[in-house]
Amino acid sequence: LPVRPTNLYRLTWSANGYPSDTKGFRITASRQAGQAPDPTNVLGTVNWIGNGNYSFNIPARAINRSGQWQFDITPFDDAHPNGNPGTAARVTINAQVYPPDVLRLSDGQRFDINESGGIAIVSFTYPTL
16 A cells, blocks of 8 residues: 555645735645634745745645645735735635555554454554544
């Protein structure tokens, strides 16, 4: 099986015509599927480098189950201390997140199979989120 995480998402956008004092873009996210972005849940920032295309890789921890996850891409200027925010662009991702892999046993295997009387017993443990 592939190494986790296998379900990653990327925001991409074009930015043109922003004022000369633009400093960057702040990426905020909802804390749960189906909720609006929480302005205190900042995933990161992308520095303004001029007109063009931008992208931001969403950390795997930000989308931890299937559903509609919302993100705001908010431009901000160079005002002290954190910049004045501009108008945010809201993006919704319809995520399909697979359940976590079965934990590995101490010997590195994912399953331990014991056979007794023609009945197979399979032991495994799912991690809790």
